Amino acid sequence: MSDSTKVLLNIEDKNVFIDEVVRGDQAIQVKAHLTYVPKACSECGVLNQHTIIKYGWRTVHTRLPKTGEWAVVMHLRKQYYECHACRGHFLAHTSIVKRNCSISYNTHQACLSKLNESVSMKHIAQEMNTSPNFVSRVLNRFSSDFKTDYHHLPAALHIDEIKSTKDAQGSMSCVLMDSGYQLFRDILDVRSLSALTRYFKRYDLEVRNQVRFLVTDMNYTYPQLSEEIFPNVIVIIDRFYIINAIQCELNKTRIEVMKKFATSSREYKALKNIGNYYSNWPQTWIIRTFTALPSLNTSPLKLTLSIIY
Template structure:
C-alpha cells in the first residue's frame, strides 16, 4: 500500500503538517504544525477558529535511526469572543510537557530491563532527574495472597537496612511484593493487613531455615503447610562436610592442601555419579584421613535420602541418619543433625510437594544484577517499584493466560 503522506506515517504523527526536516550533527530536527481546526473555549464552551498568536515549542521525541529527535512545533493560541485565550490541543503532548507521550512510555519500557537511570537518560538525551521523574509515575500496590507463598531475603542495602524481603508466588511465577525489612515484628504488621479469609487460602508457605519465617507461618497461616526449601537443608550437610575437609587439610603439606582444594568438587559430588578414575582419586584422598572418610560416608548416606519418593520413607531415612550422625563423633555433623531435627516437619513437607524456592532465588539473582548496574538505591520506594516493574511482564502473562 502506497502512502501519500509517507513522512507523517514514518514519524507516527497524525494531523500534523511537516514543514521541514533537517539533520544537525547527531540529531534530527522536525519543524511542524497541527492542522488548523475549531476548538472549544474552556471558559464559555463555544467553538472558535480565530488564532491569537503562534509560539515555537521544542519537544523531545524517541530516538530514531541512531539519532536524537527534536520536534519544533509551531503551536497556536486561539482567541474566543468572550476574551479567553487558550492553546490548541496536542494529542501527543501533555500540557506543560517538553517530551512526547511516546517518549515517556519508551523510558518506562526501557526500565523493565536491569539498566540504570543514567544509561536510559543518555540514550534518550534527557537528564537523569527527568528520567527518574517519569519513572516515579509508576507504582505497584500489594497483591492478593495466592495459594502458595515463597519468602526470602536479599541484600539490598536500602534505607539503612542491610536486607530486604521478597514475596513470590512460586506456582504462577509472580513477584508479589518487596518489603523493606525481614524482621518478625515487621512481617507480623505486614500480614496483619490482609483479611483472615485471604490468609486462610494459603496452602503452602515456602522459606529457608530462618526462625522468624517459621514463626510467621505458624501464627498467620495456620492452614498452610510449611515447607523448608530443599536447597537450604541439603547445603547444611555440604557445609558440614566442607568444614571437616578444611579442618583436615590443615594437617597436610602445602602440595596436598592445594590438591585437596582443587579436588573438592570430586569429594562433594555423589560417589555413584563419578567415573571409575574419579572414584579411585576420591578413595586415595579419603585414605589419607579417617575423619574425612567418615564425614564423606555420612555425606553420601545423607544424599541417599534424596532418592525417597514419599514423606514416610523420607521420615524413616531421616530418623536413622540423625540418630547415627549424633553419635558419629564429628562436631560439624552433630550440629547439622540437630538442625535437621529442629526443622524436620518442614523438611519432610518438601517431599510431599514439588514447590521450592527456586523461582525466588532466581529473582534474587536478577535483583543483584539490577543493584550492580545501578550502584545501589537509597530510596526504598523507588527500589521496590523498580523491582516490581522488571517482573511486571510475568503478571501480564498470567492475565493473558
C-alpha cells in the same frame, strides 16, 4: 513527505505538519509546526466568531521515542493566539505532548511498556533517551493500578529477601512469590516479624488457611509466622540455601585440613583440586561417592552426599 514521516514517528495529530528532517551527530532533528483554527478561547471560553487571531509562534522542544537507535527531537513551532474578547493569549494544543512538558506521550507509553521487562531503570532511561528520574515518576504515577489482592493467597507461598533501595525503611526488603506458578505477589520494605504480622493480618483467616506450604530460607523469622498467621502451613527450606550451607561447611573443613600441610605438598594441592571440583557442581545433584585420592597417605575415606531433587 510530511505524512510518511508522521507515520514513522507515530504522530496522529492532523494539525502537525513536518517541515524538515535533519540527521545530526547525536539525534534526528525534526522541524514541524502546529496550527489550526480554534473553536473557542481556552482562557475565557468565548466561541471563535472571528474574535481569535493568530499572534505569532512559540517553539517547544519535544523528545520522541528512538527510531533505529537514533534519538529523535522535535522542534515544534506552536501557533500563538490572541482573543479580542478577553485580551488573553494561549498556545495551540496537541496530542503529541502534555502542556508544559518536553517528553511526548509516546515516550511515556513506551517507558511504561519497558517497565514490564526485567531490566534496570537506568537501562530503560538510556533506551528512551530520558533520565532515570523520569522512569521513576512514570512508575509512581501508575503504581496505584497495581493493587494487592487481599482476598487470595497461593497454596505455596515463597518468601525471600532482596537488597533494599535507598528510599526503603530497612536495609533488606521482603519479596512474596507464588511458588507454584512462579508469580510475583508483593514486596515489603522491611522483613521484621512485626511488619510481616501486620501485613498478613490484612488477609482474613479463611484466606490464610489456604496456604499449605511456606517456602523460605534459613532465616528464623519466617518460620515463626506459622504459629499465629498460617496455622495449617508446612515450612519448607529452599533447597538453594541447603546446598549453599553444605558448600560452605565443606569449604571450611577443607581449608582447616589444608592448613595442616605445606603449600608445596601433594596433600595441599589435592585438597585444593577437590575444592575447585565441588564448588562447580551443577544445579541438579544426584547421589555421588567421593573416595580419598591415591596421593593422600590416609586411610580410605568415603563421603556419600545424597540430595534428591
